[in-house]
Amino acid sequence: MHKFNIRRGLTLLLAAGICLVTLATTGAAGQSEGAVTPDSGLKAGQETPVRPAQAPASSVQEEEDTAQVEARQRRAAALLARQGVTGQQREVLCARMGADKDLFQRLEQGELSKFELTWLGMANARPDRLDRYQAWLGEHPEDSEETAVFQVNMDMDQAFYSLIWEVADPASLAVLVNKHYTLPAGYIPELEALGKSYGAGSLRPEAAQAFRTMADAAKADGISLRSVSAYRSYKTQRSTYGRYLKLYKQAAVDTFSARPGHSEHQTGLALDINVASTKAHFENTPAFAWLKEHCAEYGFILRYDLGKEAITGYRFEPWHYRYVGVETAKAIMEQGLAYEEYLALQPN
Numbered sequence: 001m002h003k004f005n006i007r008r009g010l011t012l013l014l015a016a017g018i019c020l021v022t023l024a025t026t027g028a029a030g031q032s033e034g035a036v037t038p039d040s041g042l043k044a045g046q047e048t049p050v051r052p053a054q055a056p057a058s059s060v061q062e063e064e065d066t067a068q069v070e071a072r073q074r075r076a077a078a079l080l081a082r083q084g085v086t087g088q089q090r091e092v093l094c095a096r097m098g099a100d101k102d103l104f105q106r107l108e109q110g111e112l113s114k115f116e117l118t119w120l121g122m123a124n125a126r127p128d129r130l131d132r133y134q135a136w137l138g139e140h141p142e143d144s145e146e147t148a149v150f151q152v153n154m155d156m157d158q159a160f161y162s163l164i165w166e167v168a169d170p171a172s173l174a175v176l177v178n179k180h181y182t183l184p185a186g187y188i189p190e191l192e193a194l195g196k197s198y199g200a201g202s203l204r205p206e207a208a209q210a211f212r213t214m215a216d217a218a219k220a221d222g223i224s225l226r227s228v229s230a231y232r233s234y235k236t237q238r239s240t241y242g243r244y245l246k247l248y249k250q251a252a253v254d255t256f257s258a259r260p261g262h263s264e265h266q267t268g269l270a271l272d273i274n275v276a277s278t279k280a281h282f283e284n285t286p287a288f289a290w291l292k293e294h295c296a297e298y299g300f301i302l303r304y305d306l307g308k309e310a311i312t313g314y315r316f317e318p319w320h321y322r323y324v325g326v327e328t329a330k331a332i333m334e335q336g337l338a339y340e341e342y343l344a345l346q347p348n
Helices: 006-015 066-080 087-099 101-108 114-120 127-139 145-153 205-220 234-245 286-298 326-335 339-344
Strands: 050-054 164-167 227-229 270-273 300-304 317-323
Touching (some): 087 114, 127 145, 300 326
Parallel strands (some): 050 164
16 A cells, blocks of 8 residues: 655645645446445435535635735734744745635634634645544544644545535536535536547547547557546436445445446546456556556546545546546656545645
8 A cells, every 4th residue: 555645745746836626526437346435324315415516625705906915915924923823834824814805804803713823824724624624633633733634635534425515616627526526417528439449438528639649659559448438427327326236235336336426437537448347357457557657648547546445435446547637647646646635735
């Protein structure tokens, strides 16, 4: 299992100047049973309450001119000088106060406690999760504050499917779809057929072109890459998930099949390459080795890697790849991160 250094990862991502992206949900595509992960205990067909569409990582602010933002930053710097925060914390806090009028007013009125300022002084902390960070430390006193933020940003303090937000921007290239973020049932992305030479199905145009380019490059190296499953609609995923429920217990099904609305395939940015079964042992093939080495060059990531099951909620799927763009893909694959880990480290 890859061991990731949180402080080093955050430093690298900040140095790269990578900005926070809008969040959403995920779903896997496998077809066999795997280890059981935390479950909400819902009965088959029972719905989990979904919170309104929003981007929980940040508050929406009206556009303002630069002068107003800079004025708040200067005033915040003066107020924070009396709070005993470090220089690095003050820099992050001033940037937050400049961008968020409500947060600035709370600072000006003395409503932000010492622990709130500590959390908000971390670049990747999210204002709507301060109480959850504190609660995590209460339950895990051995963890650092950085670890608490990292874990809660991944929703590791919540059982799978127990806290669900509807995606604010399902068309975002950076959309996160997983067991906490769901796509609208009626969402259908713009799609482009991959073409007979590249296998079955369709993807969003940018992802389709990237896959064809990647497959052509692999072919030049003697490797065949073909799609066996690409875009799947909400209706199709509902049927697939329901079929598995007739064969296995829900806790088992949830480790290899996404609930409807929670599948990455519905985004039009994910596909299964060559196979979609653990019995095929795709991880032992030259094609898998080639993908691990080169997929990021074309904007793809191995979405459900070995050792990340507790984070993603899905067993190892060596065939499932997600398009996120070249820069993001390289950061993820080079550091051995799950997509949730990458997003949890992003500056807010």
